Amino acid sequence: MKRPISQNQDRPISLKTLAEHLGLSPATVSLVVNNAPGAKSIALKTRERVLAAAKKFEYKPNFLARSLRTRQTFTIGVIVPEFSEGYFTMVMNGVEEHLLQTGYLHLVVSHQGRPDLIDEYPRLLTERAVDGFLLVNTLLRAPLDVPVVSISGHKKMRGVCNAMLDHDHSAQLALQHLYDLGHRDIAFMKGQPHALDSESRWQSILQFAEKIGIRIRPELCVHIRTNSWSPELGYPVVRDLLASRRDFTAIFCFNDIAAIGAIRAIVDAGLRCPQDISVVGFDDISSAAYHTPSLTTIRQPLRRMGEMAAQLLVKRIQHPHEPYPDTIMFEPELMIRESTGLVRQQRKSTRQKPPVE
Amino acid sequence: MKRPISQNQDRPISLKTLAEHLGLSPATVSLVVNNAPGAKSIALKTRERVLAAAKKFEYKPNFLARSLRTRQTFTIGVIVPEFSEGYFTMVMNGVEEHLLQTGYLHLVVSHQGRPDLIDEYPRLLTERAVDGFLLVNTLLRAPLDVPVVSISGHKKMRGVCNAMLDHDHSAQLALQHLYDLGHRDIAFMKGQPHALDSESRWQSILQFAEKIGIRIRPELCVHIRTNSWSPELGYPVVRDLLASRRDFTAIFCFNDIAAIGAIRAIVDAGLRCPQDISVVGFDDISSAAYHTPSLTTIRQPLRRMGEMAAQLLVKRIQHPHEPYPDTIMFEPELMIRESTGLVRQQRKSTRQKPPVE
DNA sequence: CTGAGTTGTGAAGCCGTATGAAAAATATAA
DNA sequence: TTATATTTTTCATACGGCTTCACAACTCAG
Numbered sequence: 001m002k003r004p005i006s007q008n009q010d011r012p013i014s015l016k017t018l019a020e021h022l023g024l025s026p027a028t029v030s031l032v033v034n035n036a037p038g039a040k041s042i043a044l045k046t047r048e049r050v051l052a053a054a055k056k057f058e059y060k061p062n063f064l065a066r067s068l069r070t071r072q073t074f075t076i077g078v079i080v081p082e083f084s085e086g087y088f089t090m091v092m093n094g095v096e097e098h099l100l101q102t103g104y105l106h107l108v109v110s111h112q113g114r115p116d117l118i119d120e121y122p123r124l125l126t127e128r129a130v131d132g133f134l135l136v137n138t139l140l141r142a143p144l145d146v147p148v149v150s151i152s153g154h155k156k157m158r159g160v161c162n163a164m165l166d167h168d169h170s171a172q173l174a175l176q177h178l179y180d181l182g183h184r185d186i187a188f189m190k191g192q193p194h195a196l197d198s199e200s201r202w203q204s205i206l207q208f209a210e211k212i213g214i215r216i217r218p219e220l221c222v223h224i225r226t227n228s229w230s231p232e233l234g235y236p237v238v239r240d241l242l243a244s245r246r247d248f249t250a251i252f253c254f255n256d257i258a259a260i261g262a263i264r265a266i267v268d269a270g271l272r273c274p275q276d277i278s279v280v281g282f283d284d285i286s287s288a289a290y291h292t293p294s295l296t297t298i299r300q301p302l303r304r305m306g307e308m309a310a311q312l313l314v315k316r317i318q319h320p321h322e323p324y325p326d327t328i329m330f331e332p333e334l335m336i337r338e339s340t341g342l343v344r345q346q347r348k349s350t351r352q353k354p355p356v357e
Numbered sequence: 358m359k360r361p362i363s364q365n366q367d368r369p370i371s372l373k374t375l376a377e378h379l380g381l382s383p384a385t386v387s388l389v390v391n392n393a394p395g396a397k398s399i400a401l402k403t404r405e406r407v408l409a410a411a412k413k414f415e416y417k418p419n420f421l422a423r424s425l426r427t428r429q430t431f432t433i434g435v436i437v438p439e440f441s442e443g444y445f446t447m448v449m450n451g452v453e454e455h456l457l458q459t460g461y462l463h464l465v466v467s468h469q470g471r472p473d474l475i476d477e478y479p480r481l482l483t484e485r486a487v488d489g490f491l492l493v494n495t496l497l498r499a500p501l502d503v504p505v506v507s508i509s510g511h512k513k514m515r516g517v518c519n520a521m522l523d524h525d526h527s528a529q530l531a532l533q534h535l536y537d538l539g540h541r542d543i544a545f546m547k548g549q550p551h552a553l554d555s556e557s558r559w560q561s562i563l564q565f566a567e568k569i570g571i572r573i574r575p576e577l578c579v580h581i582r583t584n585s586w587s588p589e590l591g592y593p594v595v596r597d598l599l600a601s602r603r604d605f606t607a608i609f610c611f612n613d614i615a616a617i618g619a620i621r622a623i624v625d626a627g628l629r630c631p632q633d634i635s636v637v638g639f640d641d642i643s644s645a646a647y648h649t650p651s652l653t654t655i656r657q658p659l660r661r662m663g664e665m666a667a668q669l670l671v672k673r674i675q676h677p678h679e680p681y682p683d684t685i686m687f688e689p690e691l692m693i694r695e696s697t698g699l700v701r702q703q704r705k706s707t708r709q710k711p712p713v714e
Numbered sequence: 715c716t717g718a719g720t721t722g723t724g725a726a727g728c729c730g731t732a733t734g735a736a737a738a739a740t741a742t743a744a
Numbered sequence: 745t746t747a748t749a750t751t752t753t754t755c756a757t758a759c760g761g762c763t764t765c766a767c768a769a770c771t772c773a774g
Binding site: 381383385424427 | 721723724730
Binding site for chain 2: 060062063064065067068073075082083084085086088089092093096100105106107108109110124125127128129232235257260261263264267285286287290291292294
């Protein structure tokens with residue numbers, strides 16, 4: 001019953017063709033090549049024959065056809081605010097590592113903080129039948145009907161697991177460190193409005209500041225304005241702050257990138273970091289340790305966060321009905337480097353002077 | 358003939374159901390919703406009826422089924438060495454922008470320079486039926502049977518378009534700049550072996566150096582060793598170089614990230630940049646301008662390169678039989694900032710001394 | 715009645731998966 | 745030995761949802 005197969009056809013061999021060649025039905029071949037539960041009722045000899053032929057003709061099941069039938073694409077959608085340096089790349093390294101181990105690929109889109117895209121992309125990806133979503137620093141407005149894991153999402157949504165940093169602890173580490181160095185007049189840089197971490201971290205800061213008796217002065221609190229993801233983040237706000245007043249000895253930046261911009265602004269204002277102003281960053285991106293001065297910063301285990309989030313997502317996809325935690329908390333770590341130092345008496349005295357106008 | 362449709366079914370409505378409800382055949386509905394050429398043979402009134410119903414029932418064609426049929430997935434595979442800061446993010450920003458305008462999404466994988474993955478990933482993505490490939494700094498060993506556009510690929514492969522920087526020009530800009538500042542003893546940092554730019558750029562350097570009479574001394578040429586993508590890239594090699602000799606006044610780094618590491622090594626060795634050693638970077642990543650000292654560097658229009666590469670790829674996918682250029686050349690730009698300066702007589706004198714042991 | 719529009723459709727794909735049941739082989743009962 | 749039950753092995757067939765193209769049905773002018 002064997003019919004010769006021309007191996008040099010342009011398209012890869014299909015299940016049907018292979019079955020014909022073997023004198024079996026597609027059903028049988030399908031069972032065998034998938035090693036499906038039903039395959040154990042196929043004679044061992046037949047199984048071997050099928051597998052040998054599949055190998056010989058390099059049979060690869062068509063992904064689309066299979067996905068169409070099984071409603072699984074082994075693809076997840078990743079939604080991020082932007083392809084930023086530091087944060088994004090570190091998280092994605094972790095995500096990719098885990099996904100590829102488990103046979104998933106991912107489609108990435110960046111919404112740039114634009115509400116229209118935040119609504120549009122989930123639709124687009126749902127159309128593509130992704131098996132699940134990984135949200136990075138992104139808050140969706142409508143629920144999705146596949147598993148979702150969110151990194152730094154902060155808002156609780158039904159069915160969405162959230163992997164996040166312990167912000168209370170972060171605030172504590174940073175503030176206590178500055179406090180111990182003698183800083184009492186601290187400026188704070190908050191994130192962009194759409195940076196989800198920002199508000200929650202800010203609350204933690206307020207709380208801990210009160211606890212150890214650091215007074216938070218509104219005039220020393222600035223917001224990142226630009227939407228770009230470069231040291232531009234921090235530069236203009238700190239430059240402007242320094243132009244109007246110098247009655248602070250330290251600044252706690254929203255992230256390392258902004259901290260680099262802040263340091264530049266400090267230098268450009270003729271001051272020195274840390275001698276005149278100490279700077280604390282956030283994230284511990286890879287260049288933080290190599291910057292001059294190297295950055296004292298709160299490290300987020302970003303790679304690990306990506307990895308764990310991906311792991312949880314895949315589990316939820318594969319076993320949807322088991323119970324899952326709705327939060328995974330990660331612990332920050334204080335990396336003490338050169339950008340923070342003891343308050344100098346000399347600088348402290350500045351505090352007494354009226355702000356530069 | 359209208360049959361009521363239960364709108365609250367769990368699965369989205371299918372073409373067939375919609376057709377039944379309209380009392381038309383799936384074929385007709387398909388023609389209309391796709392606005393296919395054949396649709397003009399459908400009465401205007403019918404067309405409107407179909408579109409109205411499609412809208413009402415929120416009909417969305419099933420992507421998988423359609424792709425299965427048309428053999429188009431509107432998905433491209435992007436293969437990069439690593440999710441690196443700087444280079445990768447900037448290129449991808451450009452790529453994403455263009456792809457999303459044209460309705461394509463992309464699957465990204467990073468091979469980390471591992472040969473097994475470089476072979477494996479194209480297969481994996483081909484199985485997923487991507488419509489084309491975008492290679493970033495990656496050289497494939499086997500040809501692919503879909504359109505491919507490569508960024509900084511350098512090796513000519515049949516049917517692969519290559520978007521690349523004019524390395525002759527880059528070398529000229531950097532060396533002439535250093536030359537004009539009086540530098541004659543220049544150290545060079547080459548990229549990792551798998552960094553495709555490295556060799557080609559090096560040849561350009563050799564050539565131009567000879568032309569203007571800069572002697573390239575092998576003992577001043579170092580290689581990036583680690584595979585990581587952080588300032589670690591540059592730090593150890595420069596540290597070691599400085600430990601063994603100090604008879605150079607400038608160093609031309611493989612990229613900005615490495616340059617940041619290099620500057621750190623210079624500082625840690627008790628020297629100053631640029632007063633003692635000038636540093637030239639490459640790429641002009643976003644933090645280059647904010648580093649202290651800010652980086653003199655050769656700017657690559659990375660975002661634009663990504664954009665153009667994506668554009669060309671999409672064109673090639675959609676019109677495969679037209680002729681296309683096999684190279685798109687981009688021009689570098691010299692960004693003069695603080696990390697380079699005039700050779701000081703004082704330093705130059707060091708040159709006469711024997712190297713530090 | 716013929717030829718030329720106009721409007722629409724039937725049915726064959728695309729390539730697998732899943733399920734109930736048939737066919738073949740073997741075992742058990744009468 | 746024949747009939748019946750049981751197990752083993754395999755298959756027919758109905759999807760999944762959409763595209764495509766040759767052709768059908770109808771209308772209308774000439």
